[in-house]
Amino acid sequence: MARITLENLAHSYHPDPQSEDDYALKSIDMTWDDGGAYALLGASGCGKSTLLNIVSGLLVPSHGRVLFNGQDVTGAPTTDRNIAQVFQFPVVYDTMTVRQNLAFPLRNRGMEPAYIRRRVAEIARMIGMEDVLPRKARGLTADQKQKISLGRGMVREDVNAILFDEPLTVIDPHMKWELRTQLKTLHRDFGHTMIYVTHDQTEALTFADKVVVMHDGQVVQLGTPEELFQAPRHTFVGYFIGSPGMNLLDATVRGTVADLGGHSVALRADYGAPKGRVQFGIRPEFVQFDDSGAGLPVRVRRVEDVGRHRIVRSDYNGTPVNAVLPEGLPVPAMDARVSFVPEQVGVYVDDWRIAPRERAV
Amino acid sequence: MDKTHDNRAWFMVLPVFVLVAFSAVLPLMTVVNYAFNDTFGSNVFFWVGIEWFDDMLHSERMWGALKRQLIFSAVILAIEVPLGIAVAMCMPKRGVWASLCLVLVALPLLIPWNVVGTIWQVFARIDIGLLGYTLGQMGIDFNLGQNAAAAWVTVVVMDVWHWTSLIVLLSYAGLQSIPQAYYQAGRIDQASRWAVFRFIELPKLKGVLLIAILLRFMDSFMIYTEPFVVTGGGPGSTTTFLSIDLVKMALGQFDLGPAAAFSIMYFLVILLVSWAFYTVMVNLDREDMPK
Numbered sequence: 001m002a003r004i005t006l007e008n009l010a011h012s013y014h015p016d017p018q019s020e021d022d023y024a025l026k027s028i029d030m031t032w033d034d035g036g037a038y039a040l041l042g043a044s045g046c047g048k049s050t051l052l053n054i055v056s057g058l059l060v061p062s063h064g065r066v067l068f069n070g071q072d073v074t075g076a077p078t079t080d081r082n083i084a085q086v087f088q089f090p091v092v093y094d095t096m097t098v099r100q101n102l103a104f105p106l107r108n109r110g111m112e113p114a115y116i117r118r119r120v121a122e123i124a125r126m127i128g129m130e131d132v133l134p135r136k137a138r139g140l141t142a143d144q145k146q147k148i149s150l151g152r153g154m155v156r157e158d159v160n161a162i163l164f165d166e167p168l169t170v171i172d173p174h175m176k177w178e179l180r181t182q183l184k185t186l187h188r189d190f191g192h193t194m195i196y197v198t199h200d201q202t203e204a205l206t207f208a209d210k211v212v213v214m215h216d217g218q219v220v221q222l223g224t225p226e227e228l229f230q231a232p233r234h235t236f237v238g239y240f241i242g243s244p245g246m247n248l249l250d251a252t253v254r255g256t257v258a259d260l261g262g263h264s265v266a267l268r269a270d271y272g273a274p275k276g277r278v279q280f281g282i283r284p285e286f287v288q289f290d291d292s293g294a295g296l297p298v299r300v301r302r303v304e305d306v307g308r309h310r311i312v313r314s315d316y317n318g319t320p321v322n323a324v325l326p327e328g329l330p331v332p333a334m335d336a337r338v339s340f341v342p343e344q345v346g347v348y349v350d351d352w353r354i355a356p357r358e359r360a361v
Numbered sequence: 362m363d364k365t366h367d368n369r370a371w372f373m374v375l376p377v378f379v380l381v382a383f384s385a386v387l388p389l390m391t392v393v394n395y396a397f398n399d400t401f402g403s404n405v406f407f408w409v410g411i412e413w414f415d416d417m418l419h420s421e422r423m424w425g426a427l428k429r430q431l432i433f434s435a436v437i438l439a440i441e442v443p444l445g446i447a448v449a450m451c452m453p454k455r456g457v458w459a460s461l462c463l464v465l466v467a468l469p470l471l472i473p474w475n476v477v478g479t480i481w482q483v484f485a486r487i488d489i490g491l492l493g494y495t496l497g498q499m500g501i502d503f504n505l506g507q508n509a510a511a512a513w514v515t516v517v518v519m520d521v522w523h524w525t526s527l528i529v530l531l532s533y534a535g536l537q538s539i540p541q542a543y544y545q546a547g548r549i550d551q552a553s554r555w556a557v558f559r560f561i562e563l564p565k566l567k568g569v570l571l572i573a574i575l576l577r578f579m580d581s582f583m584i585y586t587e588p589f590v591v592t593g594g595g596p597g598s599t600t601t602f603l604s605i606d607l608v609k610m611a612l613g614q615f616d617l618g619p620a621a622a623f624s625i626m627y628f629l630v631i632l633l634v635s636w637a638f639y640t641v642m643v644n645l646d647r648e649d650m651p652k
Contacts, residue, residue: 058545078548091546095564104560105550152550 002068002160002193004032004055009064011050017062024050025061026217032161034069035191037184039208041198043240047217048197052163055195056085068160085163086153089170090145094138098129101137102151109156123151126182142170150179154186161193168203180207201241213237229283230344235351238281244311244322246346247287251280253347261317263296268342269356279348284311286341287323295337296321303331314338395621413622423623425598426606433602434581437520441577442570444521445528449536450562452529463533466526474523478590481519485511485591505592509599512592516600519587524580528573535569536562567645575638582631603627 011025025047040048053059057078102120124130127147205225220234232238238246252259298314310325398406453459487493496503503511547557585604594601611620
C-alpha cells in the first residue's frame with residue numbers, strides 16, 4: 001500500500017512534441033493518499049487511461065516523476081511496482097482454469113501453496129465464482145472473464161495500489177452494482193489505495209471518496225463528490241457532473257451584478273470586473289420558476305419526467321437553461337420566468353471559477 | 362424460393378469427375394494395378410494378391426528406410442519448431458526492420474529444392490566447399506560420401522536452413538495477433554518471461570503451430586530432392602529415406618510390383634498421420650468450449 005505522488009507529470013505519444021496539443025497529459029501535480037479510493041473521471045480521450053498506465057508503469061512519462069511512498073519509481077518496470085490493474089476488456093489466461101488464473105499473481109510471487117489456496121477461495125467467494133473454479137477460463141462469458149480479471153487484480157494483499165480502467169464496461173447492469181459494492185467493501189476491509197477510471201459519473205461518485213476530474217489532458221478538479229457538485233472549479237466539471245449539467249450563460253459581470261444579455265441578475269458578492277469570457281453558472285437544481293414576473297424570461301421547450309422529478313428544458317435567447325422541477329410543482333407555461341438561488345451561482349472566467357472579492361453582507 | 366429438381370443437373374459435375382479421374386484416380390489405379398499383379402513384360406499381367414505387400418512388410422530395407430525417415434522427421438521438427446518460435450520472438454514487431462526481416466527470413470523458401478541441394482552439396486564438399494574444407498582443416502573428418510554422421514548433419518542442417526523460415530513466418534503471424542493487453546496483464550501479474558511464453562504466447566500460438574508442425578511433418582516425410590542431390594541416399598543407405606528408396610526400387614531396379622505396394626502403404630501412412638493431426642486439432646478446440 002502506498003501514497004502515490006505525481007510530480008509535474010506530462011506525457012506525449014509523439015516522439016517530438018511541438019505544441020501543447022501534442023500532449024495527452026499536460027502537467028499534472030497530485031498526491032493520492034495511502035488507502036484512498038479515487039475515481040478518475042473524464043470523457044473518452046481525456047488522458048485518464050494514459051495516466052493510469054503511467055502509474056502502473058506500462059508507460060513511461062515524457063516528463064515528471066511518479067513516487068510511491070516518496071520513492072521514485074518513474075523508470076521502474078511494472079513488475080517491480082507490485083501494482084494491480086484491471087483493464088476495460090477481460091484478459092484471462094485461456095489455458096488455465098479459473099483457479100489457476102486467480103492464483104497466477106500469487107504463484108509469480110512465490111507464495112505458499114496453502115496461502116494461495118485460502119486466498120483464491122476467498123476471492124472466488126467475493127466474485128461469486130466458487131462453482132466454476134475448476135473450469136477452463138476460455139469457455140466463459142465476457143462478464144465471467146471480467147470477474148476473473150477483477151479477482152486477479154484483488155488477489156494480492158500487499159499491492160501498492162489497485163488500478164481499475166473502466167472495469168465494468170462489459171458487465172451486466174445488475175452485476176455492475178453488485179461488483180461496485182464489493183469493491184467498496186473490499187476497500188473498507190483492506191484499505192488498498194484504489195484508483196478507478198471511468199467516464200460514468202454515477203460509478204465515480206458512488207465508488208470514490210475523492211474524484212479527479214480530467215479534461216483534455218489536464219486535471220480540472222480533485223474533490224469529494226459534494227465539492228464537485230456544489231462548487232465546480234471548471235465549466236467542464238459543471239457540465240460533466242450532474243444530470244443535466246450546469247447551466248452556463250454568457251454574462252458581463254460588474255461588481256455584484258451579472259448582465260445576462262439585457263437582463264440583470266444580482267450576485268451574492270462582489271466579483272469585480274473580470275475580463276475574458278465570463279460565464280454565469282447555475283445548476284438546474286437551483287433554478288426556480290418565478291411567478292412574480294421579475295425573473296429571467298425563458299421559453300420552455302420540453303419537459304422530461306425522470307421519475308422522482310421532472311426536467312424542464314428551456315432556452316434563453318438560444319442558450320439552453322435547464323431546471324429540475326421537484327415533484328408536486330406545476331409545469332410552467334411556455335413563456336416562463338426563472339430565478340436562481342444566489343448562493344449557488346458561480347462565476348467562470350475562461351472556464352475557471354473565480355472567487356468573489358469579498359463576501360456580500 | 363421454389364427449387365426445381367432435375368437430376369440431369371448432375372451432368373454439370375461431369376467435367377470435374379473427368380478431371381479428377383485423369384489427374385488422380387487413373388494414375389493411382391495404375392499403381393494399384395501394379396501392386397496386385399506381376400508381369401514378365403509384353404504387357405502380360407497375372408494376379409498375385411497381397412504378395413507384394415507381404416514382401417514389403419517383411420523387407421528389412423523398407424523398415425530401415427521408414428525408421429530413418431521417422432528419425433529424420435523427428436529431428437528436424439525438434440530443431441525447427443523451437444528455433445522458428447525463438448527467431449519469430451526475436452524479430453522486430455513493426456517498422457522498416459520488421460519488413461526487412463520478413464523478406465530475409467522468407468528468402469530460403471523461394472529457392473527450389475534441387476538448388477538448395479546443390480548449394481549444400483557444394484558447401485559441404487571437402488575439396489571446394491567452405492564448410493567441408495574448413496572442417497577438414499580443423500581436423501574433423503567431414504566426408505559426405507564416406508561418413509554417415511557428416512551426411513546426416515548436412516541433410517538435417519540443410520532442411521533446417523531451408524524450412525525453419527516457414528515456422529518463423531507462421532509463428533510471427535501468430536505472435537503479432539496477440540493483443541497487447543495480454544502482455545500488459547502479464548506484467549501487472551508479475552509473470553516471468555518464461556511464464557509469459559508458457560501461459561500467454563504458447564497457448565495463442567497453438568493453432569498456427571499445429572498447422573506448421575503438420576506441414577513440416579508431411580513435407581519432411583516426403584522429402585526427396587534435397588538429400589538425393591546432396592548424398593544420393595548414401596553413404597551406403599544411411600540417408601536413404603522413403604522417397605529415395607521408392608525411386609531406387611521403382612526406377613533403379615524396375616521392381617514395379619513391390620514399389621507400387623510400397624507407394625500405397627506410404628500414401629496410407631501419410632493419410633493416417635494427417636487424419637490424426639486433424640482429429641487432434643479439432644478436439645483440442647472442442648475441449649476448451651463450454652459444455
